[in-house]
Amino acid sequence: MLNEKGLAAFLRKSIRRHDVPGASFAVLRNDRIVRRAQAGVVNLDSKIPVTDNAVFQIGSITKPLTATLVMQLVDEGLVGLDAPLVEYLPDFRVARLDVSQTVTIRELLCHTSGIDGDLFVDTGRGDESIRRFMDRCTMVPSLFERGAMMSYCNLGFAALGRVLEVVRNKPFDQVMVDHLFKPLGMKHAFASPEHAIRFNCAIGHVPRSPTRGWQASTRPYLSFGQAAAGSVPSMSANDLLQVARVHLNGGRLPNGSRVLTGRAARAMQRRQIKLPRHAPHGVTGWGLGWFLMNWNGQRVYGHDGATIGQFAYLRIFPEKGVAVALLTNGGRAGLLFDDVCNEVISPLVLAEPPVLPAPLADQPDYRRFEGRYENMGSIVDIKCKKDRLLVSSTDRDTGQPGYKRALPLVFLDSGTARLDGGNAELDKIGWYFTNEDELGRPRYVQSGFRQLKRSA
Template sequence: MSTLDELSALIQERLPGLLAEHRVPAAAVAVYAHGEVADCAAGTLSGSTGVEATRDSLFQIGSITKVWTATLAMQLVDEGKLDLDDPVCRCLPEFAVADRDAARRITVRQLLCHTAGFEGDIFTDTGKGDDCVEKFVATLGDVPQLFAPGQMFSYNNAAYCVLGRIIEVLRDKPYDDCLREHLFTPLGLAHAANGPYEAILHRAAVGHLTPAPGADPQPAPVWALARSNAPAGSMLSTSARDLLAFARLHLDQGKGPDGAAVLSAGSAAAMQRRQVELPYLGILGDAWGLGWEIFDWDGRTVIGHDGGTIGQSAFLRVVPDRQVAVAVLTNGGSPLPLYTEIVGRVLRELADVTMPPLPAPGAGRERTAVDASRYVGAYSSCVADVVVTQDPEGRVWVERTPKGELAALMGAPEKTELVAMRGDTLLTATPKDGMYLPHAFVGDDGEGRALYVHTGRADRRVSA
């Protein structure tokens, strides 16, 4: 096994080649092991300016923010101001979704572990003011309920915005102020920003989008998503080292760098305990805790989270019983191969954990016959309409048509072949952004057909 210094030198040497190979404009990497941190960066933060990435550069961490939001909530639990099993309406009497009965029963815990059951990919822009999260939550009254609260997992951005609003109400201050006062300051974070007005004071990465297959990534026309989604991950940016300073809080039983308690040891441990099991979904975890994804890798528990914004992708993996963590931050191109090589090596060399390969079609798998009678049909969500068909040759196809506010970002309808994988999970035959996407068909509509197609989000069947 390598030492941290040896591994850091190897990563630093390898990183420029990985960026060129996968057309990633820039990346920052930080590794923590047994009290020590090593970090490096390479590439260009913006193709428009040519500014080089450095170790203190800020990248957007996207949905990794959810673990920060969960931490803010658990601090309130420590203070006796919040009970995870209270209904949300006890803190927010005005909270509503389309199913009013479900809204009365949804708990704070269900927000944290993505089991609240209402559609979650809601990105309504309610302005840039300090009241934007409050206004966002007020727009959810017509959002459909996919399943009964607590029944299953479906990734839910909007739930974390509701959680952010609970934090605002109990702290009597905007979410950004809560983040700064209760995490940035006690953790001594010098390279973290709540949004563009703070990020401009640092060397901040710009996201890059690929205009066509095989083309070079180009700077995105927009730097960030709407501020109203900040608790879910639209705004927060950090250096790789500062992201690991946050991860260390959860490795050190809730203690900050000065030894003072920022979070109780009990709450730090509770966040890492399994709350809900997931169907097999590839890059997502095997289970979810209170904010954390939980991976069962090589007989050991690994926790983490990923994040994606407009042209930026972030990855965080932590091995609690080995006191090892690694963060990889990128700003475009195809970051998944870079993630798998760097994170895989770090965990293997420093934590004795073999990271499983990402799902991919195996030899001859495309020829395996699939009985798609359980899967064929139309499914729908606020984000997309999904149609699964089987042609006369027996090949299975999925066509996804984006709709709503994300249609412009997600592009034109896509039709992709699905091939057999395991059980009721099929796999795309061609990759998108370097990933073969599993489609898990779960539940039963009462007539032997799957009730949901699950890709991390559960889209409900609407017709045969």
Template sequence: MSITTSDLRERLTTQAERHGVPGAVLAVLHDGAVVEAATGVLNTRTGVAVTPDSVFQIGSVTKTWTATLVMQLVDEGLLDLDRPVRAYLPAFALADETAAAHVTVRHLLAHTAGFAGEDLTDYGRDEGAVAALVANLSGAAQVTEPGTLFSYNNAGFVVLGRLAEVLRGESWGPMVRRWLAGPLGLGTVVTLPEQALLHRTAVGHVEVAGTPGPAPAWALPRALDPAGGLAMSAADLLEFARLHLRHGLARDDARLLSRDSAEAMRTHQSAPPPLSAFPGSYGLGMERHGWDGGTVLGHAGSTIGQYAYLRMVPEADVAVVLLTNGGGAEALHADLVHPLLAELAGVRAPAPVTPPAAAPLSDPGRYVGDFDMGVATIRIGHDGQGPLTMTVIPRVAAVEALVTNPVTELAALDDVRFVEVGSDRGEHRDVIFLDPGADGRFRILHNSRAMPRMA
């Protein structure tokens, strides 16, 4: 089947209004052609309309770009995925010296390096910001041994960005433009606010004191650029998707990535715990979703009030991009992108997890305690008779702006997996408890990141 611009626009507008999304762009690559639609406003304060060429932040979808830059270095023989990071960054240090000596490039790409990886410190706007964050990892605690457990790690991708900077002899932003955006002919790929101002650019929206509005800041600190700092139009992100659908060939048939490297990126490397909103498998900087009918590749990302989704189905040569600036973006993605992929690619997403009826816990003390997320403390509580509660206690201002539902109740799906009873904009998030100690108390709480017990 084919899809028209008017059909796409009608679907997008209806669902965005339903889920309170201020503005969004939806773009589809099907049968080699791109169809785009836009709805809403870039900024509720100014009322400027979203157009298909509007620029949005893509958050952690940036990780797939950084992984592609790394794999280009592999293609050139400058990098070996299975050598320790220290072979290329001799000063790389963690709190655990043994772990620091054994973390490999592959560990970083697959989120299995095992160290605490959330650092939202502002290291400045100059080109030394990435190097400064990497240097500060000397105090990062080791949660698990390298290679043993998937734990989403933003700082790990900053290390990859720094590694590429050293091997290329240029900073990460210009590197993206020289090795990817330029050869792909992309005109909207930016990292800095002053670059974004040259385009029709979206502002994120968050709730402050219960009132939704424009976010207090546009971007995350520059040091995080290799993990989540890119912004661009939906069409430009689709051209990047086309590169991966074509196994490293650009639209003009220029080879930017070897077929072997493109295949390696989409090949299983690590298995996240079974969390409903997260992929069951991760490649090299790429999510792998095992849906009914086939594998869906890509990545999702969020920044301060902006949410992005890249979905690719190689077997059907289909890609979909959804870029949003706030509201119920995850619910919009489920109600809009999932049906599109079913229609165009024949793949169907699993049913979302829903909370079961409340049941008494035999030993709530195993779960209760504080767990360390780095930028926040996650407190699991119990009043002696009701369900477990989960409280997010931010430690930095940037997280405060993102937490709209700080206290939730948890219902047990089984002995270790729990789901939020109340939904956050239509999403019921789940968590898993891991690694019980001799006293039976779980040492790790996992919500895509492995968070060690603090108390």
């Protein structure tokens, strides 16, 4: 493994290559943080350097933290994993009454509720923001029957955040402080934006238009109503690894006290649903909050996070007693993380990160994949043109195209494809066609862990 000086030089070089304004990286091994490195700035306007305790938004890495807080309630007998959500939130409503009354805590934790999960609405600030968000869910549809498949569901974790508020009788951010940050000794972490001023905080950076380059986002946070799904919680790389450490140790803190029972910690890492072959990042399934991976036979769990111009990555290798965290504030962060995986993590854990296989030499008949697929966030059109299968997408909220042009798909097996448009980040994302109808046409396509349902 690179020494600290070499690691810092590597990180500086890699952020320049991928236009990342700033990054913080740390490695935990055998219960100790053994390497840390920072590079760049927290804000391109202020030019303040990224320091050891610089705080970044962790985005959806919040979900395993929220899951940890929910599992504490399970340990205490205050919540049942297989109990219906309405037992704790009697007023919970989505479009389907049967789903409203029967969806369980477990299904929300592992994204198998079938609820179309990408509702992004601004519900204001303050202690009532999550409650107000839940009031806006009444018309949200379902994509499939409960438990049938997996589709990433931010709404579900907002609901779990509301469960925490109701059962603990305190706002979500205070639950996180009292039951996670304080017990774990996390001193450079917050879950309420009012505390940001206390820290060296990174701001997300977005593409500058129409010229090239990046600029600090004028909008620092996503909806506060989605805090439990990842819109607000922020911390240093070092503090994020304290969460990893407690899970590596089966819920136990260094002083011997427990944040979770061993049974609960193991349950979070147990596969609840299997994902298709060649899923993004080599994810093979989902536990309770964690996604599960396989690096050449080595078990891995973790999560990624993305907010407005901030991208975060956490990987935990239980057989090696190793965890790594990378926090960034813009640019082509996914390619930076690829560099970190190949040059730093792989030599440390003696395993290679998963990669997609080469496309099939003989591509399948494209015609059965043609059609329109939709969910609440996107409309995707897939069409054959000149012996190529082209995909275009439209964002429902903005009406803007997801890609600058229609991009070709190439198949890796009979039902799995990836983009082949020459964009190193987009071309890693798999597209999984499933549930064929009587004509052999897929009823669903999954991309980025989200299901889209055929509508035409």
